[in-house]
Amino acid sequence: MTTLTEKPSIFGTGLIALDLVIGIDSHAPVHSWTGGTCGNILAIMSYLGWDAYPIARMNGDPASERVRVDLARWGVHLDFTDCAPTGHTPIIIQQIKRARDGSPTHRFLWTCPHCGERLPSYRPVTQNSIEGILPAISNSSVFFLDRVSRAAISLAAEAARSGAVVVFEPSGKSDEKLFEEALQIAHVVKYSDQRLSDAGGAMTGDRATLLEIQTLGSQGLRYRHRLAGASSDWTNLAAVPAPRLVDTCGSGDWCTAGFLMNAASAGIQGLKQMGEADLENALRYGQALAAWNCGFEGARGGMYALDRQEFARQIDAIQSGKPVLRIVERPQSSETSVACPACPREISAA
Template sequence: MHKEKSPQRSRLVAAGLCSLDIVFGLEDPAPKFYAGGTCGNVVAGLAFLGWDAIPIARLAHDVAGEFVRGDLERWGVNTSLLGLDPTGATPIILEKIQTSKNGIPKHRFLWNCPDCGSYFPPFKPVLRTQVEDLKKKLGRPEIFYADRVSRSAVELARHFRHEGSLIYFEPSAGGDPKLFREMLQLCDVLKYSAQRARSFSELLRDHKAYLEIETLGEDGLRFRTRRAFTSWQTVAAYEVSIKDTAGSGDWTSIGLMSEMLGEGRKALEKCSKQRILSCLEHAQAIAALNCQFEGPRGGMYQLSRSRFMQSLTALKAKKPGDSKQRKISLIQQLSTAAVCPSCGPTDNRRPRLDGEKRRSAIRTASEK
């Protein structure tokens, strides 16, 4: 059984994509290695903001998987359930940032190794056979988060909803329509991007979510609830100097959960329209802050937590912030071949972070 959560620390259990993100930016040509994927970004971001965060996944102890574990542990994420049986090769996503014709940074994702051309390993959901054991281990978190559907994710959502947890569903694709519809009947918060929802828009017509959020990129977002105000309400985006927009949708969720949903479903049920609007403005601000750094969570490596929060406060006040950088380096003297399973890496030992021992890296999670 996991240790009880510390006083005043909210807890999130997350099922979904945890991957190794390899980012090729404009500021430095060397690749940077992050723990990523929507699920990975959400647990890392919330842990950075003081939450107890537990991702569940089937990551092997391969080179990529050890990078993911080491980075998540840096921020205080509980990684004990990242290697559920049967494990599979760790998913890898390559992000390449380029400058568009009008000078705006744009990113694209690549799914194959630039060294050997092989496709990177895909996401593998937790098996249904693990669900009963997980129920016993995980207790009742404030929030159960899922970024895609599987039978295990739906069963866990059903269980945690019965226990009183808030169910937060953030799909990036439709997947199995039957499972998708089941999750729509269980979730309390439904969040999706307008761009990605094109592939599952028909499924969204029937859901039971109390709060529905559609992100609109540079146009901000819109939301509505099922109770007192059913028409869409808009929240504008903050204008900032953009270096990379990757991960900003994840930060919108991180910002909303940390600001409004620390008490789980109980917090959502007592929220007024103005409270939801205020918290979504906060979420948009934290997403905008992320856009000022390369990588899906670049700000976490450039700013201490105290500087991060100062910069966020300044952005919300529309004043320039003192964003003095601390630069935790993610640059490894490696090529993508070192983590690509098809290229045949032979050393599966956990890589060091920033040339430090693992324990020293984990201690940075408490830095203020």
């Protein structure tokens, strides 16, 4: 008799946006892909073979429909993407350019380049909208959040009670009280030294944090843990060299996803049973994915350029120390453009 094995699942809430990526070639079409830390990580986890469930407030506007179509392309489950009250999906414009030394740089625009109005921004799901979602997360392996809200904290707490690994990647301190509540619940806290260095010390007192990761940009990352009870010293991991440097955007999301794939499929009990070598290997796999991602425009551009077999071959090559980055052109479907909600003119996207 054949036994069916359920795939591990990840639920998440936070920044799920539409990225409009303007590449170095100004004559090339603008790419419109799902973005935001939460959106990227859930899409990547589905790409890596997990069941992924974003929790959001999409209202059916053109930006949200593009996000839904894109997520569905990668097998992401859309059951909880229209929580009431719905609202406009955030839109973020990313411009990629070259610095004087030839290195790639990128900047993010939060206002419409045509009318000057601010583009739709993030709005969290509400406490009233999550009652029907709480039972669904009882069998999840991971719950992810990158923005704090009362509803996000409630979802994370329920996931933790059910044995999931709660991962918190703060982008800022919008609410001190909720921020501290998230730190009390999260098992894995990952943050950038450039954006939120004051999140350091997450693994203190009675907080649930078992693993604290501080990313250091081109210098790699450092981490400490208390999987065995006592807190370890900080361990530094140098960055994995990128085979090609086109755009660094989204590489941190790939690092998180690669780590979770190897460390969190069995929930919190599996994470607690990891040894030092297993933990480092999981982080190094995440770093390999981050290095690979640098070879493509956009936070997840490589997913659109390569099939899964070629992706796996290239990651294996990076891990073996013999990186190769071969672009395999895949047919791109023509899609309608997305307009700024406040502006009658459209931002051309393909």
